[in-house]
Amino acid sequence: MKQVEIIVLSGFLGAGKTTLLQRLLEHEKEQGRKIGVVMNEMGNVSIDSDAVPNDTPLQELLNGCVCCTLSDKLEIKLAGLVQDHDLDAIYIETTGIAHPVDVLHASLSPMLANRLNIKSVITLLDSVTWQKRDTLNVQMRQLISEQVKHADLVLLNKIDSVSADDKQAIEAEIRALNPDGNIVPTTFARVDPTELTAARKKVTRDHIKLHAADQLHIKTFVYTFSKPIDEEQFESFLRDMPDSIYRIKGYLRFQEGKTLLFQYSYGMPVYQPADLKYTNTLVFIGDQLDHDALHHAMRELEQQKQA
């Protein structure tokens, strides 16, 4: 089944996300690729939607952030785009306050997980905001650092507004936060799109070869159980799993019990009764996920004798 690429455009308020999106959409059109866009804005009026050409399927999420209040709506918008259009990729332009891991968590519906291919997280960093980050409150400072840390590609934007020495210093700071990501200094997000595509292709190739091992920062892993599992053994897996697993969500069934919606975030597992008997698929999101180890752990859960 054809998979649709997901590219997340992250970055603080005014960093240049829409400017980049416009460039990327032009390039994708030249390449003959069919693209959908999800735009999320905190306000109740869409300001940036004019940036998206009329022939590009667009879904807007207004009045909240997909990382929190609108998280369940993102899945629905993505499902609509995937089902109604034969797309090659979907760009998600997040609000400035979104954490990339939360956005991926909200994107990955267990039912859509096999149709979506998380391609990359691109973070736009406003060089001036970065320089003045000490004037922001602690949470915002931390958020900008997290947006940088989890990016596959950081566009160090607005370098026209800083000196050459400052640019070098900022690059070194970014590199320290994100040693494996690509860092590209830009003005008006002017990046050679083929460079982005080339970077993405490299990611894809290694992604396959290494079983998604070391290229993409935030990785996902999807597993579908063929039968119910044991609750205690699952809880024991959760207790022992590595900290690099940030989020899990999906559907589960314990022994002969009913199907449950399971969500794990910030170290907290939450189970809720599911309204339907969904396929028991779990989606994991984390850094440097070891696919083989996870696959093995899930197989063990499936094969263990039920109490």
Ligand SMILES: Nc1nc2c(ncn2[C@@H]2O[C@H](COP(=O)(O)OP(=O)(O)OP(=O)(O)O)[C@@H](O)[C@H]2O)c(=O)[nH]1
């Ligand atoms: N000087 C300068 N201005 C820039 C650059 N890139 C973007 N801008 C301007 O910065 C402003 C914000 O750019 P956007 O692309 O709308 O940023 P955004 O991240 O989408 O903004 P929000 O959606 O409000 O979070 C616009 O006025 C851009 O023209 C740059 O490299 N240098």
